Amino acid sequence: MPIKDEDIITITPAPMSTSEAVYFPSIIKGFGTTLRHFFTSFGQGHTSRTIQYPEQRREHYTPEQGGMEKSNFRGVHRLNRDGAGRVKCVACMMCPTICPANCIHIEAAESPWDDREKYPAKFEIDELRCIFCGMCEEACPVDAIELTPLYDVVGESRQEMVYDKNKLLHVYDITIDQKPM
Amino acid sequence: MIENLLNMIDGQFIVSALVLAIGVHAVLGLVAYGVYLERKISAYIQDRIGPNRVGLDFGLTFLGFLKGCLALGQPLADGIKFFVKEDFAPKNVDKVLFTLAPVFAVVPALIGFVIIPWGGYWSMPLINLPLLGQIGGETVAVSGADVHVGIIYLLAVASIGVYGVTLGGWASNNKYSMLGGLRATAQMISYEIPLGLSLLATLLILGSFMPNEIIEYQVQHGWMILSMPLAGLLFYTCGLAEANRAPFDNAEAEQELVGGFHTEYSSMRFALYFLAEYAHLVTGCAFFVLLFLGGYHLPMIGITDPASTGLLAVFVKIGVFATKVVLMVCFAMVVRWTLPRMRYDQVMMLGWQAMIPAGMLILVVTSIMVYLGQTTLVPMLGANFVMLVVLLIAQHVFAKLYGRSTANRRIKLYGSRFSPMDGERVITGPTNQLAREDRPVQGSVPTI
Numbered sequence: 001m002p003i004k005d006e007d008i009i010t011i012t013p014a015p016m017s018t019s020e021a022v023y024f025p026s027i028i029k030g031f032g033t034t035l036r037h038f039f040t041s042f043g044q045g046h047t048s049r050t051i052q053y054p055e056q057r058r059e060h061y062t063p064e065q066g067g068m069e070k071s072n073f074r075g076v077h078r079l080n081r082d083g084a085g086r087v088k089c090v091a092c093m094m095c096p097t098i099c100p101a102n103c104i105h106i107e108a109a110e111s112p113w114d115d116r117e118k119y120p121a122k123f124e125i126d127e128l129r130c131i132f133c134g135m136c137e138e139a140c141p142v143d144a145i146e147l148t149p150l151y152d153v154v155g156e157s158r159q160e161m162v163y164d165k166n167k168l169l170h171v172y173d174i175t176i177d178q179k180p181m
Numbered sequence: 182m183i184e185n186l187l188n189m190i191d192g193q194f195i196v197s198a199l200v201l202a203i204g205v206h207a208v209l210g211l212v213a214y215g216v217y218l219e220r221k222i223s224a225y226i227q228d229r230i231g232p233n234r235v236g237l238d239f240g241l242t243f244l245g246f247l248k249g250c251l252a253l254g255q256p257l258a259d260g261i262k263f264f265v266k267e268d269f270a271p272k273n274v275d276k277v278l279f280t281l282a283p284v285f286a287v288v289p290a291l292i293g294f295v296i297i298p299w300g301g302y303w304s305m306p307l308i309n310l311p312l313l314g315q316i317g318g319e320t321v322a323v324s325g326a327d328v329h330v331g332i333i334y335l336l337a338v339a340s341i342g343v344y345g346v347t348l349g350g351w352a353s354n355n356k357y358s359m360l361g362g363l364r365a366t367a368q369m370i371s372y373e374i375p376l377g378l379s380l381l382a383t384l385l386i387l388g389s390f391m392p393n394e395i396i397e398y399q400v401q402h403g404w405m406i407l408s409m410p411l412a413g414l415l416f417y418t419c420g421l422a423e424a425n426r427a428p429f430d431n432a433e434a435e436q437e438l439v440g441g442f443h444t445e446y447s448s449m450r451f452a453l454y455f456l457a458e459y460a461h462l463v464t465g466c467a468f469f470v471l472l473f474l475g476g477y478h479l480p481m482i483g484i485t486d487p488a489s490t491g492l493l494a495v496f497v498k499i500g501v502f503a504t505k506v507v508l509m510v511c512f513a514m515v516v517r518w519t520l521p522r523m524r525y526d527q528v529m530m531l532g533w534q535a536m537i538p539a540g541m542l543i544l545v546v547t548s549i550m551v552y553l554g555q556t557t558l559v560p561m562l563g564a565n566f567v568m569l570v571v572l573l574i575a576q577h578v579f580a581k582l583y584g585r586s587t588a589n590r591r592i593k594l595y596g597s598r599f600s601p602m603d604g605e606r607v608i609t610g611p612t613n614q615l616a617r618e619d620r621p622v623q624g625s626v627p628t629i
Contacts, residue, residue, distance in 0.1 A: 022576055024414075027520065034226045034519040041228040050230045 059149065068149070070179060074132045075151040077125050077163065078171035080144050080181055087169060088144035091118040095136035095145055103129035104136060123165040128158060148175040192305045193321040201325045204294055211507070212459040213256035219514050220255075226518045263452040271354070271445050278352035283446070283453035286345025290460035293338045295325035297467050298392040299502050300495040301477055301487050322393060323495050331392040332384065335468060336377070339423060342461055343369040346425070346432055349454065350442035361441025364525060365432035368422060371532035372429075376419035378540030379412040382547040383472055386556045396476035397487050406473040408561035411568055412543050413473045415536060420465035422528070425458060427517035431525050466509035470502065474509075477502040538575075542568055 019025040041048040051058065051066065061067025080088045091108035109121035136145050148171060155161040163171070217232065224231025232252035238244040239254075270279055300323030308316050328334065343365050350362020383405055387395050399405055406413045422429040433441035443454045470476060477498035479485045484494045485501055523531065546564050550556055555564075595602055 018573075018577065018580075021580065022573065030519045031515065034515060037228055038222070038225045038515075041225050044230055047228050048230060049228050052230075 070149040073149040073151070074134045074147040075149050076127060076147070076153045076171060077130075077136070077168060078146055078148050078175055079123060079165065079168040080146060080172055081169065086113065087119065087123075087165065088142055089120050089123065090116050090142055090144070091120040092141060094139040094141060098135045098139040100133060100135065101129045101131045103127075120165060123168060125163045125168065127153060127161045127163055143181070146179075146181070149178055150175060190316075192316050192319055193327070195316065196303065196305070196321045196323060197325055197327075200299065200323060201295065204297075204299070204325065205291060207503075208291065208294055208460060208463060209456070211463055211510075212456050213260065215459045215463065215510060216259065216455070217252070217256050218511065219517075222511065222514045223518045226515070260452070263449050266448040268448040268450065274354045274445065275352040278348050279445075280450070282345050282349035282352055283450045283457070284345070285348055286342060286457035287453050287460070289338045289341040289345075290457040290464060293335050293464040294467070296328060296331035296334055296392055297471060297502075298322060298324040298327070298396060298476060300324070300498045301393065301396070302490045303492065303495045304490040320490060323499070324392065327391075327393060329389075329391045332380070332390045332395075332472075335464075336380070339461070339464060339468075340369060340373055342423075342457065345454070345457060346442045349446065350432075353442070353445035355445050357438045357440070358442050358444045361432045361434075361438045361444070364434075364438075365425060365442065368425075368429065368431060368528060368532075371529060372419045372422040372536070375415055375532065375536035375540040376423060378537070378544050379415040379419065380472070382412050382540075382544045383409055383416070385544075385547050385551050386561075387472075392471055392476070393487070395471060396478060399475040400478045400487055402556075403558050404473065404475040404478075408556075408558050409473070409543075409547070409565065411539070411565050412547075413469075415540055415543065416473065417469055419536065420469055421513060421516065422532070424461040424465045424513075426462055426513060428520040428523050429528055430522060431528055434522060434525075436522075462510060462513055463506065466513065467502075467506050469509055470505045474505055476505075539568075539572055542571060 037047060040046060044050065049066070051061075058066070058068040059070065063069045082088045089106075090111075091106055093106060093108070096102075096104040096106055103126040105122070105124045105126075106120050107122035108118045111117055111119040113119070132147065134147055137147055140146075150171065153161075221231040232255045235252045235254040235258045236248040237254045237257075238246075238248040270276065302320050303323050304320045305316075310316055346365040347362040350358040350360070350365070353359070384390065386409070387398050387405070389395055389398070402408070421427075425432050431441075432438075433443060435441075438444070443451055446454060477485055478487075479501055483489065484497050546568050550560060550564050555561070
């Protein structure tokens with residue numbers, strides 16, 4: 001859709017006042033602003049907005065204080081377990097289909113259990129390709145895949161950052177306290 | 182032969198050599214910690230904290246008390262990083278110039294310090310040295326060179342610095358670098374003029390090119406910033422532009438030129454550019470302190486007068502001078518984090534349409550005052566007030582004549598799509614209707 005010409009608003013900037021046109025009064029006003037910030041935030045004063053990351057973390061604060069809301073934070077994925085401790089996924093291929101980054105690879109196999117037909121023999125998520133949009137979580141019909149509040153994941157190689165089924169189930173084990181299913 | 186050489190070595194020679202040897206390293210240290218200072222100041226201005234991790238403990242337990250410690254080890258870590266990074270030169274660059282350009286940038290920035298009179302004069306006691314015999318017993322200048330052409334030398338050297346920038350831009354074989362280098366040249370040419378004009382006006386009153394005499398004049402008649410505030414303002418602003426400092430750092434405008442002249446530089450070559458930039462800033466500030474802020478002199482404190490030439494006085498003077506320079510450097514940093522970078526045409530317009538006429542006015546009025554013999558504080562303040570009024574009236578008259586400029590201050594390029602010639606039909610978008618899916622360029626005149 002091209003924008004119609006009558007929708008285009010041409011803005012003409014207002015002419016400068018004398019104090020703006022000779023620059024210096026406005027510049028001195030600007031110094032006032034910067035120096036106020038300098039002195040009020042000096043040495044982590046009251047306007048300082050820094051969180052000292054490794055010691056202080058966003059989890060320690062409420063969203064109002066600039067912290068993070070754990071219940072809907074989109075961090076690294078996990079594969080949920082059902083009551084019997086088995087992987088909940090039914091290998092329906094909804095998440096690799098919806099994934100805009102093509103980072104989920106599932107190999108389905110016949111389920112060894114009676115309550116479903118398929119289960120994922122292989123479930124890999126490339127955390128480096130993932131854009132953490134949360135579409136997989138929304139697409140999942142059985143709430144098997146979820147995003148967790150974990151965000152500081154590192155690896156020494158690219159291969160290490162491709163999370164397989166065991167790793168994703170492990171993420172479930174360590175985050176179930178922080179984010180109940 | 183050796184006799185002659187030994188005879189050349191007198192007290193002044195030894196003091197000069199000492200000052201140079203210590204001065205260069207002091208300046209290099211100031212540059213390294215200037216970067217740290219800049220990061221810290223910018224952080225506080227932007228409500229952040231800045232570097233606060235790299236202490237000076239080097240991972241040793243018995244130095245643990247230095248851990249953290251305001252990140253005073255950060256410049257050291259940065260330096261080591263620069264040394265161990267890959268020194269990459271892209272394909273098709275002019276290898277010789279590419280290597281030489283940072284040198285051209287650094288050397289003028291560093292040798293400008295030679296004439297700065299850090300400590301005034303020192304009445305050197307007689308010292309017996311082996312081989313040289315008796316030395317001293319005279320008054321020596323505590324500076325690299327106590328020469329009569331001091332100011333001219335500093336001006337000449339400071340303006341060579343732009344060669345490094347331009348050559349680097351040329352040698353990089355990159356359009357952005359080239360544009361950055363060209364901008365630096367044009368800016369240097371434009372701002373040398375008002376710098377020279379304001380300097381000339383000041384020197385008319387000072388009556389000497391010799392740094393120590395300039396300070397002595399200011400001790401007797403009050404600092405020049407008091408009697409010539411407008412010239413001081415002009416000089417400082419042009420000094421910022423000369424040092425390629427914000428708000429005039431168009432040569433490296435990151436948003437437009439992805440780093441400008443040092444786009445292709447990495448590792449130690451880039452570090453040299455960085456060093457040159459800050460050394461330029463320190464030189465400019467020392468120049469300003471020397472000319473306008475009374476150098477090593479503090480009013481009411483007798484030990485900083487040129488008359489006191491004891492060893493203690495020398496050290497106090499060096500301290501005072503260095504403190505003033507650091508304060509001016511801090512001020513330049515506050516300027517950088519207060520003012521946005523000016524657009525390039527605005528920089529040129531400010532230079533040619535505002536700074537140069539103002540500089541000429543200052544020069545003319547000062548010449549008249551010198552001719553009338555009224556160069557003391559009160560008449561000069563009156564003259565400055567008159568100049569200010571004249572400039573404001575001129576600004577008002579020009580605004581009436583040519584219309585007030587908008588905040589944008591766009592220069593009309595006749596024939597461009599923003600300022601078409603009379604009767605010209607402007608077609609900005611593609612002429613094919615099917616290709617006009619995208620948003621038309623703002624300011625276009627719908628035709629078709």
